[in-house]
Each structure stands twice: as structure tokens, then as C-alpha cells.
Amino acid sequence: KRYNISLIKGDGIGPEIVDEAVKVLDTVAGACSFTLDYKEYLMGGIAIDETGVPLPTETVEGVLKSDACLFGAIGGEKWDTLPRDLRPETGLLKFREEMGVYANLRPAIVYDELVNASTLKPEVIEGCDIMVVRELIGGIYFGQPRANDGQKAYNTMVYTKPEIERIGKQAFEFAMKRDKRVCSVDKANVLEVSQLWRDTMEEIAKDYPAVELTHMYVDNAAMQLVRNPKQFDVIVTGNIFGDILSDTASMVVGSIGLLPSASTGDKTAIYEPIHGSAPDIAGQGIANPIATIESAAMMLRYSLGEVEAASKIETAIRNVLKDGYRTKDLAAYDAKEVVTTAEMGDIIAN
Numbered sequence: 001k002r003y004n005i006s007l008i009k010g011d012g013i014g015p016e017i018v019d020e021a022v023k024v025l026d027t028v029a030g031a032c033s034f035t036l037d038y039k040e041y042l043m044g045g046i047a048i049d050e051t052g053v054p055l056p057t058e059t060v061e062g063v064l065k066s067d068a069c070l071f072g073a074i075g076g077e078k079w080d081t082l083p084r085d086l087r088p089e090t091g092l093l094k095f096r097e098e099m100g101v102y103a104n105l106r107p108a109i110v111y112d113e114l115v116n117a118s119t120l121k122p123e124v125i126e127g128c129d130i131m132v133v134r135e136l137i138g139g140i141y142f143g144q145p146r147a148n149d150g151q152k153a154y155n156t157m158v159y160t161k162p163e164i165e166r167i168g169k170q171a172f173e174f175a176m177k178r179d180k181r182v183c184s185v186d187k188a189n190v191l192e193v194s195q196l197w198r199d200t201m202e203e204i205a206k207d208y209p210a211v212e213l214t215h216m217y218v219d220n221a222a223m224q225l226v227r228n229p230k231q232f233d234v235i236v237t238g239n240i241f242g243d244i245l246s247d248t249a250s251m252v253v254g255s256i257g258l259l260p261s262a263s264t265g266d267k268t269a270i271y272e273p274i275h276g277s278a279p280d281i282a283g284q285g286i287a288n289p290i291a292t293i294e295s296a297a298m299m300l301r302y303s304l305g306e307v308e309a310a311s312k313i314e315t316a317i318r319n320v321l322k323d324g325y326r327t328k329d330l331a332a333y334d335a336k337e338v339v340t341t342a343e344m345g346d347i348i349a350n
């Protein structure tokens with residue numbers, strides 16, 4: 001089998017971490033008898049430098065034609081002073097919208113080997129395995145009208161029933177493959193949007209009798225994630241609540257360099273680490289490539305159906321951590337040997 005993979009390396013540590021993921025992907029493809037054909041596209045600062053815009057049309061068209069997209073990160077100080085429309089981050093938001101990726105999946109899995117890396121107590125997080133399903137292209141970040149005249153400013157939180165249904169179904173489908181528990185997070189005590197959200201989740205639940213649905217207000221959810229994260233299996237929530245809660249969930253795990261994500265919809269899916277371009281450590285060979293390698297594993301599992309290959313990668317990462325190899329960000333946690341970005345890629349591939 002052959003698959004077309006689009007690669008967007010981006011800025012800062014983006015190229016360094018994507019290269020390591022490709023190294024691991026090629027190794028596992030060889031072992032599992034399939035071939036990955038890559039095509040590189042520009043986005044972000046590097047696209048601005050080379051083409052004048054943060055999201056060239058060629059990138060959108062090329063990625064849409066591919067089977068899946070692996071993405072590093074974009075952004076950096078060099079482009080921070082550009083007008084909003086021309087900035088790298090605007091390109092990324094537009095890219096997600098063009099790809100129609102309404103579901104952002106962020107697994108937060110605590111590795112036994114790294115229980116000491118979290119700021120929470122080991123007994124609170126041991127064995128924690130949460131999947132945050134965040135709606136990505138609706139809600140208050142996109143709602144119209146929106147304005148700011150210097151005296152008064154407003155945004156609008158809108159969700160249509162079909163938008164809630166499609167993200168809700170994703171969450172229940174995931175729960176079926178996991179611990180069969182969905183916690184829907186909203187603010188139904190004060191928001192109309194959340195009342196529709198809650199009612200719609202209840203309706204979807206009727207089609208999934210094996211799954212237990214609970215509801216939680218977002219303020220309580222923020223507290224519960226830190227108090228007792230193990231109570232959660234799948235969390236489903238809207239754009240702004242999911243943005244905030246998934247960052248909280250990431251700190252349950254420890255290093256931002258460990259967390260992958262998938263953004264999926266009806267077209268091509270995008271796989272990327274949750275962190276940014278880390279300009280402060282770019283070019284030093286110390287970035288942790290594991291979040292990106294994990295994202296590549298999610299790509300194999302969800303977009304290509306190469307489940308065995310995905311599991312091989314996940315097992316390799318666990319074994320490497322068990323053996324005590326650490327990049328610099330995790331050097332303080334039971335490290336036997338501190339390795340570079342490229343060495344980490346080599347060791348996982350081997």
C-alpha cells in the first residue's frame with residue numbers, strides 16, 4: 001500500500017521535530033510493508049519569507065489532495081510585527097477552517113516512567129488516560145457579529161445543532177473504543193448555547209446505550225481535572241472551553257513536548273504536536289520530538305488505518321522512556337542518558 005502524506009514543517013523547531021517523525025514513520029512503514037510518499041508545503045513564517053503570504057493556495061490544494069497531513073509548528077518574533085492578516089498564526093487558523101477540521105482530539109496520557117514529571121502528585125495521575133474532544137471551527141472564536149470600537153466590544157457564541165451533533169458523535173465513537181464514558185462540559189446554568197449543547201448530547205446518547213454520559217459545568221471541570229483527572233475518559237466540549245481545558249489536561253502529563261493532537265473533519269486530517277515553534281530552543285537540537293512522533297502514530301491509526309504500525313510506535317516510545325532516555329526538557333526525571341532531538345528519533349526508530 002502507498003499513502004500520500006503532506007508535510008508542513010513550519011518555523012522554529014518545526015523542521016527538527018518533523019524530520020524525526022518522518023524517520024520513525026519510514027522505519028515502521030518498512031517493517032509493516034507500506035510506503036509513505038511525502039510532499040512538503042509551506043505555511044507560517046517561512047511561507048511569508050518565500051511567497052509573501054502565510055498560507056499559499058498551493059498548500060491548501062496540495063494538502064486536500066493528500067491522505068493526511070503532518071504538521072510541525074509555525075510562528076516567531078520575526079513575523080510578530082506584521083499586520084494581523086499577514087501573520088503566521090492567521091495562516092494556521094485559516095488553514096484549519098479551509099480543511100474543515102471541526103474536531104480537535106487531544107489525548108493526555110500519563111506515562112508510568114514519567115509520573116514525576118507532572119506538577120501533580122504521582123498517586124493523583126498514575127494511569128491517567130483522557131481524550132479531550134474539542135470543537136475547533138465554531139463557537140465564540142468564529143461567531144458573527146464581532147466588533148470592537150474602542151468603547152464597546154463583543155463576540156458571539158453560536159452553535160447550530162448540526163455542529164453539535166457532528167462533534168458529539170465523534171466523542172461517543174471514541175468512547176466506544178475506550179472506557180465508554182463521555183463527560184460533556186458546558187455552562188448550561190447561564191448560556192443558551194450550552195442548553196442546546198446539553199440537549200443535543202442527550203439525544204446522541206440515545207444511539208449509544210453502552211456509553212455513560214455525564215455533564216459538568218466548565219468551572220467545575222477545570223477544578224476536577226487538577227483534583228482527580230482519573231475520573232475522566234472522554235471529555236467533549238466547545239471551542240473556547242476545550243482550548244482552556246486541554247491546556248490544563250496537558251499539565252497533568254508533564255511536558256508540553258509529549259502531547260500530540262489530531263484535527264479531523266470530513267476532509268484531510270491534520271496531525272500536530274500541541275506546542276508551538278519554541279523559538280527559544282530552535283536550532284539547538286534539544287527539542288523533544290515525542291509529541292510529533294505520537295502525532296504521526298495517531299495519523300497512522302486514524303487516517304491510514306495502519307493500527308499495528310501505530311501501536312509499534314507507541315510501544316517504542318514507552319520502551320525508550322523506560323530505558324531512561326530523555327531530551328533536555330525531561331532531563332530531571334529519572335534520566336539515565338540525556339539525548340539530542342535527532343538521537344531520540346534514532347533510538348525510537350531503532
Ligand code: NAI
Pocket residue numbers: 072073074075076077089092256257272274275276277278279280281286287288289291329
Ligand atoms: P511554545 O509551545 O512554542 O513554547 C512554550 C515553551 O515550551 C517554550 O519554553 C519552549 O521552549 C517549550 N517547548 C515547546 N515545545 C517543546 C518541545 N518539543 N521540546 C521541549 N520544549 C518545548 O509556545 P510560545 O513560546 O508561546 O510560542 C512560540 C511561537 O509559537 C509563537 O510564535 C506562537 O504564536 C507559536 N505557536 C504556534 C502554534 C502552532 O503552530 N500550532 C501553537 C502555539 C504557539
Ligand code: MG
Pocket residue numbers: 243244247
Ligand atoms: Mg490554546
